[in-house]
Amino acid sequence: EDKVVQSPLSLVVHEGDTVTLNCSYEVTNFRSLLWYKQEKKAPTFLFMLTSSGIEKKSGRLSSILDKKELFSILNITATQTGDSAVYLCAVYPIQGAQKLVFGQGTRLTINP
């Protein structure tokens, strides 16, 4: 069965630190890997990755996919308290049910 594992499950850092969140997956073939940020209820879209080795960047956030080693990372530099949230990684398989397979999420807390 398709599986997505995120680590760490929880992370507490100080404002200004840089963090790296990890997402590994056991999916035979997938169309895309997506990162979401969930602050209170609605997960909001951050990145969609389809190609290995190409970094996606948005402000202080960046993400990259390694299809050979089956993982992705999400980096946040110069963290701010507003970055505190649960970060979700999801994979959209090509075969089987057309659905997002989510990891457990990483709860990131930024202390001032």
Add this chain to the structure above:
Amino acid sequence: KAGVTQTPRYLIKTRGQQVTLSCSPISGHRSVSWYQQTPGQGLQFLFEYFSETQRNKGNFPGRFSGRQFSNSRSEMNVSTLELGDSALYLCASSLEDRGYGYTFGSGTRLTVV
């Protein structure tokens, strides 16, 4: 443009009752998916509708059902509620029929007592 709208925002029900949750997708989006989010299991796929047809269903008992109307609005129904059904139910819509560009609603928080 308006986002994905889910109603109600909060709901408290008693064991054994049934409940109906509603989701209005972004205008023009024809794909609507439902997910259950609990602290222990994370986000679990319930079902997906496209143009009024259920295309996929997750591993949930038959007490969980849904439908989609011609205007793409969707409802999900849970019958004979159990305590374990307490969760945040999230609806997501997308323009294309392969899940790209999911936009999530704020969810319905269901508490079963």
